[in-house]
Amino acid sequence: MxxxxxxxxxxxxxxxxxxxxxxxxxxxxxxxxxxxxxxxxxxxxxxxxxxQFSAMGSNLLMVLPGTTTAGGAHGGFGSMPTLTWDDLRAIQTEIPTVRYAAPSLRATAQVLSEDQNWTTTVIGTTPDYFDIRSWPIAAGSLFTSVDVDGATKVAVLGQTVVDKLFGPNANPVGQVIRVKNVPFTVVGSLSKKGQSQWGMDFDDCVIVPVSTFRQKIQGGLGNYLGGIIMVSATGPSTVSRTESLVRGLLRDRHRLPPGTDDDFSIRNLAEIASASxxxxxxxxxxxxxxxxxxxxxxxxxxxxxxxxxxxxxxxxxxxxxxxxxxxxxxxxxxxxxxxxxxxxxxxxxxxxxxxxxxxxxxxxxxxxxxxxxxxxxxxxxxxxxxxxxxxxxxxxxxxxxxxxxxxxx
Amino acid sequence: MDQAPLIRLEDVTKTYRMGDVEVHALRGVSLSVELGEFTAVMGASGSGKSTLMNILGCLDRPTTGRYLLDGQEVSHLGTEALAGIRNRTIGFVFQSFNLLPRTSALENVELPLLYAGAGAVDRHARAAASLAQVGLADRADHFPNQMSGGQQQRVAIARALVTRPRVILADEPTGNLDSRTSVEVMALFQELGRSGITVVLVTHEPDIAQYASRVVTMRDGRVRSDVRRAARRAEPLPPGEAAAAEEALP
Known part of the structure; x- marks a missing residue:
């Protein structure tokens, strides 16, 4: 049949x-x-x-400076700068599984356009930052390492800031904004990234070259890096190895004897993501x-x-x-x-x-x-x-x- | 004898084992049935006539002896091969009709063709022709529960005929029918005999057996008598039903 x-x-x-x-x-x-x-x-x-986690960045590690202990009271992570600019360079050059490493210095500041103002986070960093966070540009261009070397007064704006200062869908490229009374030329705007899992607006920021940031917005830590280091590993499989390499490198550089606590901390976003x-x-x-x-x-x-x-x-x-x-x-x-x-x-x-x-x-x-x-x-x-x-x-x-x-x- | 018999049993025995007891249902039966012969097998219950029918119908295998059907030795064939022989060579008609319920007459008749691997168009045509042959062309789409006993049995006969078998084996085909319809069915069998189909009929009613041209009587697993004689011609068709059948034909 x-x-x-x-x-x-x-x-x-x-x-x-x-x-x-x-x-x-x-x-x-x-x-x-x-x-x-x-x-x-x-x-x-x-x-x-x-x-949400990939909006933070791909294969991302965040290295936070250490804690202070004053009279038995422990400050939180980041309460004392323990990371140096040399640490950053060492991470960039000495660890093979690191694709990018960039500083992230933050300050809250009022930003002015011709007729608007907005208080936002100003981030000082290097061009690698955009790669680490896989953050594509929406208009104009990013600043370059030449801008970092020359401490040029240029800025890249997040979408929220563009909206607040110039109105929705405006093209801010070529406009001048003032941060702490310093004029910055807007060279580009970033595409929209949305909110973090905990409701923080990623797009509410102004990004400037780290050198300019230190000179004009918030300076004064000398050899110490007054922020965090963001590290992007070469791939999802190398994230945890990168984490231990960075830890070893920093412990060596900070001459921490075995058995003592780290004077910095590393956050592995992949781990947080998988835990969630x-x-x-x-x-x-x-x-x-x-x-x-x-x-x-x-x-x-x-x-x-x-x-x-x-x-x-x-x-x-x-x-x-x-x-x-x-x-x-x-x-x-x-x-x-x-x-x-x-x-x-x-x-x-x-x-x-x-x-x-x-x-x-x-x-x-x-x-x-x-x-x-x-x-x-x-x-x-x-x-x-x-x-x-x-x-x-x-x-x-x-x-x-x-x-x-x-x-x- | 210028022609080999269609059915040839040579000293066939059948022994069943029921627990520790051996039941000798057939104790050495030799029988030949010629092509087109209309044979009635009679006997009391327990005489072995049902066992004989099962063996003739390739539903069962003899314990010893040989069975040649249409020249082929079938007593040692396996289950699959026997199923093929039943499909091609044998048509069954049962006392209780055994039509599939809620299935139209046409589809009931088609059933053997399903297992013969016939295509749908061919199946419908052959089943319709077969129904026409038993005078039920107009009832093709009726369900068994919409038909009288006689009509149901005619559908069953059409189903037995549809693969154009050499033998029709009918087991008490009139057991559930009244005498008028019984004669009708017997007339149909006689007609088949004339068209060259061998009919073997099991019955315990002498009235029915008289329509056959040969009566084999079984007793205690042996053939007791085997008589060939002129059959009584079945001429029943009650005028009412015959007229109705003819009117309905195109």
């Missing part, structure tokens, strides 16, 4: 008992829809966290377990109904055998029936799951992400369950003796 015919016979048998078929697939429907919905929501949440995804991962594992259980239960339901069906249709099986069905034809027919039940359940489950995810996305404002591979895996898995649990009843049907089967009451 052809595959098409087998499928037709199977579907017809299932449709003959619509209610029963539907109830049988319910286990699989529930399992698959739960998985599809939860994976869509989980992936959406994960993607959002990832996007730990919850998502636990949820995903839990979901997989729920899915496995409900598919198992669904499979048992299918097996149960198929066994009932084989018994009910014993005479039909006997007749089919008498008119020439081979055991393989009978087995295939019942297998296809179980498979059709399971796959139908899987497909209904996918539809319900996508619907549920969509509903949750629209009513709770959650971000959801539909992954076609999850859908295929879910349907494929239900098919597998159908074949797995359908095999025994189908095999039993195929082993019936036509003579006894025909006499079965």
């Amino acid at each position: 052809s595959w098409f015919q087998t499928l037709r016979v199977a579907l017809r048998a299932l449709l003959r008992n619509k209610m029963r078929s539907f109830l049988t697939t319910l286990g699989i429907v529930i399992g698959v829809s739960a998985v599809i919905a939860m994976v869509a929501i989980g992936d959406g949440a994960k993607a959002r966290v990832e996007a 995804q730990e919850g998502t991962r636990t949820l995903t594992t839990l979901l997989a377990a729920i899915a496995a259980v409900s598919l198992l239960v669904g499979g048992i339901g299918i097996m149960n109904i198929m066994l009932v069906s084989v018994t009910e249709r014993t005479r039909e099986i006997g007749l089919r055998m008498a008119v020439g069905a081979k055991p393989g034809d009978i087995r295939l027919q019942f297998l296809v029936e179980a498979l059709a039940l399971a796959v139908a359940g899987g497909l209904i489950g996918v539809g319900l799951g996508l619907g549920a995810a969509r509903w949750m996305a629209s009513s709770f404002g959650w971000q959801v992400l539909y992954r076609p591979d999850v859908i295929f895996i879910a349907v494929g898995f239900s098919g597998l369950v159908g074949v797995g649990f359908g095999f025994y009843p189908a095999h039993r049907a195929s082993r019936l003796d036509p003579i006894t089967a025909l006499r079965f009451e």
Whole structure:
């Protein structure tokens, strides 16, 4: 019998008992829809966290200067400058897994345009900073190392500052802004980056060459670097190695004997990001377990109904055998029936799951992400369950003796 | 004999084991049935006639002895091969019709063709022709529960005929029918015999057996008597139903 015919016979048998078929697939429907919905929501949440962390910078390490201890009271990280400009150069030149390293000096200052003012964060850094944060330009150009060397009075603006000083969508290139009464020529504006996970607006900043920053905005630490060092590793796999290399290098340079605390601290954003995804991962594992259980239960339901069906249709099986069905034809027919039940359940489950995810996305404002591979895996898995649990009843049907089967009451 | 018999049993025995007890259902049966012969097998229950039918129908294999069907030794064939022979060479008619419920007459008749691997167009055409042959062309889309017993049995006969078999094996085909419809069915079998199809019929009713041209009587697993004689011609068709059938034909 052809595959098409087998499928037709199977579907017809299932449709003959619509209610029963539907109830049988319910286990699989529930399992698959739960998985599809939860994976869509989980992936959406994960993607959002990832996007937020990658906005900070790719493969990013932040080196913060150390703490002070005055009379037993510990200052926080960054309360005392312990990092030097030579430390920065050493990180840049001595560690092979460092792609970029840039200083980040910050000050809060009022910035004036012709007719507006805005208080924002002014960052002094080098051109590598833009690469570390993978921050593309929106208009104009970035400042260069020549600007850093010459301490030119140029500035690159974040979008929020552009909006506040020049109005939305204005092109600020060529305009002059004043920071602490020093005129800076705007050479470029940065594309919008959005907010950090904790609500900080990345675009609310003015970026100037670090040399200019030290001369005109906030100077006076001499050899010490009055900010943090941002380090970008060569790739995701080298981030933690870079972290330990930087730590070793700085401990050497600061002549810290073994056993003492670091006088600086390193924040590994990849680690923070993965920690914040730990919850998502636990949820995903839990979901997989729920899915496995409900598919198992669904499979048992299918097996149960198929066994009932084989018994009910014993005479039909006997007749089919008498008119020439081979055991393989009978087995295939019942297998296809179980498979059709399971796959139908899987497909209904996918539809319900996508619907549920969509509903949750629209009513709770959650971000959801539909992954076609999850859908295929879910349907494929239900098919597998159908074949797995359908095999025994189908095999039993195929082993019936036509003579006894025909006499079965 | 210028032609090999269609069915040839040579000293066939069948022994079942039920627990520790051996049941000798057939104790050495030799039988030849010629092409186009209409044979009735009679006997009390337990005489071995059902076992004989199962073996003739390739549903079961003899314990010893040989069975040649249409010149082919089939007693040692495997399950698959026997299924193929049942499909091509044999048509079955049962006492309880064994039509698939909620399935149209046409599709019931098509059933053996599904396993013969026929294409859809071919299947429909042959099933329709087969239904026409039993006078039910107008009932093709009726379900079994919409038809009388006689009509259902005729659908079953159409199903048996659809693969153009050499043999029709009918097991008490009139057991569930009233006497008028029984005669109708017997007339149909006689017609098949005339067209060269061999019919073997199991019955316990002498009334029915008289329409056959040969009566084999079984007892205790052996052939007790084997009589060839002129068959009574079945001429039943009650005028009402015949007219209805003809009106409906295009």
